[in-house]
Amino acid sequence: MRTISATEASRGFSDLLDAVEAGETVVVTRGNRRIAEIRPAARRTGRDLAAALAGTSPPDDGFADDVASAVGMLTVDEADPWTDE
Numbered sequence: 001m002r003t004i005s006a007t008e009a010s011r012g013f014s015d016l017l018d019a020v021e022a023g024e025t026v027v028v029t030r031g032n033r034r035i036a037e038i039r040p041a042a043r044r045t046g047r048d049l050a051a052a053l054a055g056t057s058p059p060d061d062g063f064a065d066d067v068a069s070a071v072g073m074l075t076v077d078e079a080d081p082w083t084d085e
Helices: 006-011 013-021 046-053 063-072
Strands: 002-005 026-030 033-038
Touching: 002 006, 006 013, 006 026, 013 026
Parallel strands: 002 026
Antiparallel strands: 026 033
16 A cells, blocks of 8 residues: 655655556555545445345335325426526
């Protein structure tokens, strides 16, 4: 794991991103204190979602009614800016 100062990170941000994209984790310091770790973002897939939901039960029969009721309680206080009215 490489350590660089905030100044070095700022001056070489593109190179820093290249290193992270290549799989490296970089620690950024300011005044000899660790302030950040920059690492590659985790890729998420539908399989990850399926695994996360594997142990949960499906919504009950009233779920759709609950959602419709909640949406019915929403109010719009201002006009839609995308209409031509």
